[in-house]
Amino acid sequence: RQRQMCIRDSIYSEKGYKKVICEDAALLNEYIISDSFSETQINSRALIAIADGVGGNAGGELASRYILNQFDKINIEDITAEELHQFIENCNTGLLEYAKQFPGKENMATTLTGIILLPDTCYIFHIGNTRVYGLQGSYLKQFTKDQTTYQWLLDRGQIEEADICNKNEITYCLGGGNLKYATGICVNEYSPLNQCKRILLLSDGIHEYVSIDELEDFILDDINKETMKEIADNARNNGSDDDKTIVVIDRM
Numbered sequence: 001r002q003r004q005m006c007i008r009d010s011i012y013s014e015k016g017y018k019k020v021i022c023e024d025a026a027l028l029n030e031y032i033i034s035d036s037f038s039e040t041q042i043n044s045r046a047l048i049a050i051a052d053g054v055g056g057n058a059g060g061e062l063a064s065r066y067i068l069n070q071f072d073k074i075n076i077e078d079i080t081a082e083e084l085h086q087f088i089e090n091c092n093t094g095l096l097e098y099a100k101q102f103p104g105k106e107n108m109a110t111t112l113t114g115i116i117l118l119p120d121t122c123y124i125f126h127i128g129n130t131r132v133y134g135l136q137g138s139y140l141k142q143f144t145k146d147q148t149t150y151q152w153l154l155d156r157g158q159i160e161e162a163d164i165c166n167k168n169e170i171t172y173c174l175g176g177g178n179l180k181y182a183t184g185i186c187v188n189e190y191s192p193l194n195q196c197k198r199i200l201l202l203s204d205g206i207h208e209y210v211s212i213d214e215l216e217d218f219i220l221d222d223i224n225k226e227t228m229k230e231i232a233d234n235a236r237n238n239g240s241d242d243d244k245t246i247v248v249i250d251r252m
Contacts, residue, residue: 005119007042008250012228016205017241023053023060024203024243027068027114034065037225047076049114050130050245052203054173059099059108063175066098067091067110076116084125085187088112092174092182099175109175113144113201115193117249122193126186127172129204130245133215134196140216143193146204147172147184168204168242198223199249205242209235223248 011033015022022035027049029042051067053060070091074084099108111128124132129146145151149169153162172184193199198219207215210231218231232244 054109059105063108063110107177133200135198201247203245205244209238209240
């Protein structure tokens, strides 16, 4: 018999400075949230994700929403990591075809990072540079690795080159007009994440501009619209003109 699970999910999303539309979008089961706030309690399984439309390619908002909308076709109850990986590959193939309908936006692209929470385990799926953190004691542990030029250079020990590169430049994404960009899709089962008191997802418009100390202060406090907006304001004050999305998950 599976144990019962109760989840509280808080999502805060806002469009970047001087942006007409928010290219970030968050998914909670079948609901898509963008440029708004949502707080929901769930008494069963949960699928939570952030898709961050790639700003350098026209149509980022179309790409992020297309990908998240595909998840209404998946049954996560008994899914395996291999099936989830194949599903995301199929979503990417669909996105490449979908993009051909929009002249000038054939290279639309998006990152995708999310988790599937089940009573006895969880999965993380990831491509791009949105981050998943778990709260362990009073510290945040990062469970994803940024797929960026910056991280690639760091991994090669090229510290000086990393310091001067564009830290937000991603190496993998969905779409982009070519199948090769999706070869970085990662899907892993992470049972230890189930033991975390809180789980945090952040798009790069937040995590590149807010220190880990500030994030730990935030995650240990009450989570509500005001405290989430405060973190977004901090990112903007530190120079973030990008869209910003924060998801906090409490397992109760």
